[in-house]
Structures are given as C-alpha cells and as structure tokens.
Amino acid sequence: MTATPAPESATGNSHVPSSPLHDLMYGHLHACALRAVVVHEIPDHLAEGPLTAEQLAARSGTQAGPLHRVLRLLAVRGLFRQHSDGAFSLTGSGQALRADVPGSQRAAVLLFSDEIFRSSAAGIEATLRTGQPGFDAAYGLPFFAFLGTAPDKSRLFDAAMSSLTSGVNEKIVASYPFPDSGTVVDVAGGRGGLLREVLTRHRGLEGVLFDRPETVTGHLLDTPELTGRWSARGGDLFAAVPEGGDLYLLKNILHDFSDEDCARILGTLRRAVTPGTRLLVIDAVLPEDGAPHPAIALDIVMLMTLRGRERTAADFEGLLRRCGFRLDRILPTPSLTSIIEAAAV
Template sequence: MSASPAPQPATANSHTSASPLHALMYGYIHASALRAVVVHRIPDLLALAPLTAEQLAADTGLKAGPLHRILRLLAVRGIFQQNPGGVFALTPAGRALCTDAPGSQRDAVLLFTDAMFRRSAVGLEDTLRTGEPGFDSAYGLPLFDHLGSHPDDSRLFDTAMSSLTSGVNEKIAESYPFPETARIVDVAGGRGGLLRAVLTRHPTLTGLLFDRPETVTDHLLHTGELTGRWQTEGGDVFTAIPPGGDLYLLKNILHDFPDDDCLRILSNIRGAVSTGTKLLVIDAVLPDDAAPHPAIALDIVMLMTLRGRERTHSEFGQLLGDAGFRINRTVPTPALTSIIEAEAL
C-alpha cells in the first residue's frame, strides 16, 4: 500500500470564499465603496499617476487608513491595481470612472448608488408582498413625479442616462440600416444622445428630439456638423406625439412602464403616423426561454423603482400588435439592447 501524499501547506493566497452567497451578501458593501471613491474623485487623481493611499489622502483631505482599505477592496474587484509598496493604479474598468473618460460611467455610478436607488432596493422585501415599487414607499410618490419636483435629482438622472448610453448610441447607429433620407423623431429621447449619434453617422438625415421640456432644454444636439438638421420639442408622451416623421425611435422607454402605459404610448405614436411608418423599439429583449441575459438584473431595477419591466420578444410582439404595429425583424447590437423594427398597420 502506497503512502498517502503529505498535505501541502496552505499559502497566503490559498483561501477561497466559503460560498458564492458571499458575493451577494457583500454586494452593497462593494457598491458603497465604489460610490465613496467616485464622490471623492479618486479615479481622476489616479489617472494622473499611480499613488499610495497616503499620497491620495494628502491631496484630498481624507484619512489614509480607511482609504487604503477601500482601495484594496476595489482592487480585488478589478477597479484598481494594487502594486508593491501600496501604490494603486487605475485599471481600464477604473478609467471609466474618471470625469473626462470617453463614455465615462461616473454619473451612472452616482445615480445607481444614490439614496433613491438604495432605499428602493431595501424595499424589495415589501415589494414581494405588495407588488409596489420600493421607491414609491420610500418617497411617497412615483420616481418620475419625484424627478419633476427635484431638479438636482432630475439632472443626475438625465446625465446618468446619457453616460450609460454614450457608447451604446453609436453602436445602435451603426447596427441599423437607416434610410438615406428621412426625418427621425426620437420619442422621449432624453438629451438627444441617440439622435445625435444617428444624425452624425448619417449626414443626410434630419431629426426632432421630443421629451419633457426641462430635458430637451439641456440637449446635446448643438454641434457644428448638425447645424440646421435638428429641432427640439417639449411635451408628454402620454398626451400627444409629434406627427410628420418618417421613422420613430423609442429607446429604453417601454421598460419603464407597465403594459397599460406602454399601450398608451404606442397608441399615441400610432395615431401620429401613417400606415407603413416604421418604429424602432430599442430595448433589452429577454429570451423567451430561460436562457440567462444581462438585462435580468436591470429587470429588478425596474421592479424596485418603477412599475415597468424588461420584456421578452413575445411580450413586445403582443404590445406592438395591440397598438397597431407589426414586428418586421429584430436587429441585435453589440450593446445590451436590440432593435425591434415595427411597422404601422
């Protein structure tokens, strides 16, 4: 009988998490640590040069000990790199947190770690009983009503949406075969990031940005190459949609609302367009089977803050059909979203 191999001594790095549950249990800690370094603009400082916690503390007035520990935690998650001598450097993921980074996610982090979303998430246990968003319970009114009366929160929401979609818009503009000539109407288009990307890539197109008056006032369309090719109009998607467009865009809107509100929006669009006019519904499209999809997490954000949801292809087909549209095709993009091309019947 051969002898059993001698047990190997444990090394400093041989420990593993006792359970994958730990990553979930500690999730809010990582999010809070991420918010802390973004608020204090630590990524902006590390973009200039790798620094120790002591050097960063001297520049910011923070405490070096707690800062080192938070940086170390986020280094484990790939946001920073911890080098010998306690020097921290940015990773590509951390670079996206810088104020001046192309496609910066700084505002997105500030929004999704804000009290508006933290308090909504805490309310999920009650949402399971009531079906109501945690946001409504925490703030006493729906999210968009709150934004309408809190300008600072509204600005954060709008800038975060712009940062989330800054790279996505270009991918959408590249993925769909837009016609050579058309007037594009971007319905509830926010500050116009998508419309700007479409008009920039397709110089023979013109466009109209339609959203809340306070949102379109702060639009992104005033660039030299787009001069004379765009208009803005303030209004309410539940009241009336501007007519006269050749192609309508509806990006990341339907997932904000329950089916009855989506039907109102889609019916208003149908009432504004002629038979044969195309509508591009740009949203995450969940698979009809149980296959995993990254937007399943986003679906929980909808559950806790709004009465909306992410939908499957079949569910989109039902909504559009009830509003007088027919799905022609679905075009995938390199982003989270797909492009559903629908035609007015």
Template sequence: MAATPAHPASDNAPHVPATPLHDLMYGHIYASALRAVVLHGIADHLADGPLSAGELAARSGTQAGPLHRVLRLLAMRGLFRTDPDGAFGLTEGSEALRTGVPGSRRDAVLLFTDAMYGRSAAGLEDTLRTGEPGFEAAYGTPFFEHLAGTPDAGRLFDTAMSSLTGGVNEQIAGSYVFPDGGTVVDVAGGRGGLLRAVLSRSPGLTGVLFDRPGTVTDHLLDTAELAGRWRTEGGDLFTAVPEGGDLYLLKNILHDWPDEDCLRILATVRRAMTPGTRLLVIDAVLPADGSPHPAVPLDIVMLMVLRGRERTAAEFEELLTRSGFMVRRVLPTPSLTSVVEAEAV
C-alpha cells in the same frame, strides 16, 4: 526557549474562494465603497499615475488608513491595481470613474448607488408581497414625478443616462440601416445622444428630439456637423408626439412602464404616424427560454423603482400588435439592447 523564526509569520496558504452567496451578501458593501471613491474623486487623482494611500489621502482630503482599506477591497474586484511598492493605480474599470473622459460611468455610479435606489432596494421584501415599487413606498410619489419635482435628482438621472448610452448610441446607430432622407423623431429621447449618432451617420436625415421641456433644453445636438438638421420639442409622450415623421424611435422607454402604460404610449405614437411608417423600439429583449441575459439585473431595478419590466420578443410583439403595428424583425446590437422594428398598419 523556542527559536526565533528567520522571517515574520505570513499567511500565504490558499484559502477557500468566496462563493456567489458570499459575494451577494456583501454586495451593498462593494457598492458603498465604489460610491465613496467616486465622491472623493480618487480615480481623477490617479490620472497621472499610481499613488500611495498617503499621497491620495493628502490630495483628496481623506484619511490614509480607511482609504487604503477601501481601495484594497475594490482592487480585489479588479477596479484598482496595487503596485509592488503598495501604490494604487487605475485599471480599465476605474478609468471609467474619471470625470469627463470618453466612456465615463461616474454619473451612472452616483445614480445607482444613490439613496433613491438604496431605499427602493430595501423595500424589495414588501414588493414581493404587494407588487408595489419600493421607491413609491419610500418617497410617496412615482419615480418620474419625483425627478420632475426634485431638480438635483432629475439632473443626476439625465446625466447618468447620457453617460450610460454614449458608446451604446453609436452601436445602435451602426446596427440598423437608416434611410438616406426624411425625418426621424426620437420620442422621449433624453438629451439626444441617439439622435445625434443617427444624424451623424446619415447626412440626408433631419431629426426631432422630443422629451420633457427641461430635458430637451440641455440637449447634445448643437454641433457644426448637424447645423440646420434638427429641432427640439417639449411635451408629454402620453398626450401627443410630433407628427409627420418618417421614422420614430423609442429607446429604453417601454421597459420603464407596465403593459397598460406601454399601450397608451404606443397609441400616442401610432396616432402621429401614417400607415407604413416605421417604429424602432430599442430595448433589451430577454430570451424566451429564461437563459441568462445582462438585462436581468435591470429588470429588478424596474421592479424596485418603477412599474416596468424587461420583456421577451413575444411580449413586445403582443404590445405592438395591440397598438396597430406589425413587427417586421428583431435585430441584435453589440450593446445590451436590441432593435424591434415595427410598421404602422
């Protein structure tokens, strides 16, 4: 009879690490697991310290076994940590999944793991053949028209964009020397996060937040510090934008659109400006040599959902030159984006 081993069998031998192909193959599984824990508020339940899967399950209305397995998967990517006693705790990454904390990415996770993006991604096979966005094939309408006609989707998009750009707005505002006086017009500026950061840094400036009427209604500018220094205006950036500004901003707008629509937007902005007025195009600027850049995945989102693209500095310069602008310089920021400074000629 074989001797009984002194200790239970275990498999602690090193294994072949997952390859990039393996990680890509399972990408949708990680995204689905991430969405599930956000929807069940797992990070919020861990705010006061680590909990076992059983304790988490009781608090979140989930099943301990499946929850343990999902958290174990996400812990492999550093999104949660596992204590020696088996309890799960927060890491820097999962802190950003909490509701209402500075730098929260909860709404952004819910947006980019939403069925809108999943169905669009599933259409990439056809997009490669037709060049048409998977979103339009799935929903039968352009993305922004869908948002305008679907209030819940529109609100999710707006809150996700605000969550993604909170700290980024401060980085952008600190990377460019804004004038001490005058009026800055934030064109399609969403809820006004960038404009708020700019006005906070430059007390002599006043500002105009321009976007869809439903978006500017939910603005972020009503603070004591900025009292009397801003106004909002609703409208269509393809038709007209507020005139008389001393500086115009277009942040993360041109990458949403193909070249012909970018030219229409820039022509509208140029009509509102006098010669010598500055325009800041704030977008990712891809390297001309094709080297890696963190905005390359975002370029595929544009391909799936919209008809836009991320561009190189030369591509931005061509659009701006054709629209009556002269590019003065391109300034990097600590964020994903750069500042392309142009002047109306």
C-alpha cells in the same frame, strides 16, 4: 530528517474562495465603496499614474487608513490595481470612473448608488408582498413624478442616462440601415445622444428631439455638422408626440412602464403616424427560455423603482400588435439592447 510543513492555515498563503452566496451577501458593501471613491474623486487623482493611499488622502482630503482598505476591496473587484510598493492605480475598467474620459460612467455610478436606489432596493422585501415598487413606498411618489420635484436628482438622472448610452449609441446606429433621407423623431430621447449619432452618420436625415421640457433644454444637438437639421420640442409622450416623422425612435422607454402604460404610449405614437411609418423600439430582449442575460438585473431595477419590466420577443410582439403596429424583425446589437423594427398598420 524532514521538517514537518506548517499547516496550510498557518502559512497565510491559503484562503477559502469567495462563494456566490457571500458575493451576494456583501454586494452592498462594494456599491457603497464604489460610490465613496467616486464622490471623493479618487479615480481622477489617479489619472496620471499610481499613488499610495497616503498621497491620495492628502490630495482628496480623506484618511489614508480607511482609503487603503476601501481601495483594496475594489482592487479585488478589478477596478484598481494594488502594486507591490503599496501604491494603487486604475485598471482599464476603472478608467471609466474618471470624469474626464469619453464614455465616463461617473454619473451612472452616482445615480445607481444614490439613496433613492438604495432605499428602493431595501423595499424589495415589501414589493414581494405588495407588488408595488419600493421607490413609491419610500418617497410617496412615482419615480418620474419625484424627479419633477427634485431638480438635482433629475439632472443626475439625465447625466447618467447620457453616460450609460454614450458608447452604446454608435453601436445601435451601426446596426440598423437608416434611410438616406426623411425625418427621424426621437421620442423621449433625453438629451439627444442617439439622435445626434443618427444625424451625424446620415447627413441626408433631419431630426426632432422630443422629451420633457426640462430635459430637452440640455440637449446635445447644437453642433456645427447638425446645423439646420434638427429641432427640440418639449411635451408629454402620454398626451401627444410630434407628427410627420418618417421614422420614430423609442429607446429604453417601454421597459420603464407597465403593459397598460406601454399601450398608452404606443397608442399616442400610432395616432401621430400614417400606415407604413417605421418605429424602432430599442430595448433589451430577454430570452424566452430564461437563459442568462445582463438585462435580468436591470429587470430588478425596474421592479424596485418603476412599474416596468424587461420583455421577451413575444411580449413585444403582443404589445405592438395590440396598438396597431406590426413587428417585422428584431436586430441584435453589440450592446445590452436590440432593435425591434415595427411598422404602423
């Protein structure tokens, strides 16, 4: 006599796969769980190897039960691994959550899961009606004006931008044939990570880092191999930028702004340079046909926090031509961004 198998639903071995709808619906849970483990430095406690939730709780001052459940959720997303003995370890992707590793994404996680972004995202519903960023409605100021009033958030923003680009700058610099000599001006270059990579790889070049005064004071250029080859200047890119450069860099800046504000920035640049001066706009370039691209999600970040947007090649060509530049070519890089090479006319 053959035994009747138990219904699949009763075995505990069958489940309904997660659908794209449910992944989206629960998306905020994953972001909040990720922030929680980073705030409590759980990835750092796992640097030496697997630990149980009880061991992690004792080291981090958290509760083992809730911690186990949160780690289980993030293990499903591929950041942690749950072992048969109940211990957890970091996956290759999860290693980037540690504070002490090259290319750490800890600051980026803390920034994009911060209340300022959560509030901005919650405002998308109103943005569809008004066209205004959710950030402005929540905080009463434009994003960068707010950062000027909130030093802690400003420092977090700068640290996150550095962490996001720490591995990208090498890919960008390797993708463009920089000249053997001359002066490179990195406009709104943050703490100078990109400029440092350019000058390190090309020892005949000199550089100028230009950004907000409070940003350039934390620059990354004071290294022995760059001694005597750089300067850092504070200012407002809408008012004036350093003159006399041979090559200007504008990385991840134009996507922060509307077309009108981009025209103001490019107009300021054009007044500072002579015909033939090269400009590298380093930004994502969206496909014209709407094909999937990772910067489509970034475009929504721009929508909810700023008045900027990600652009297509045709968009960039129109902006540059309008402001006295000629788009010569677009070079892809092994990263989110492309290099849009232009020349002043």
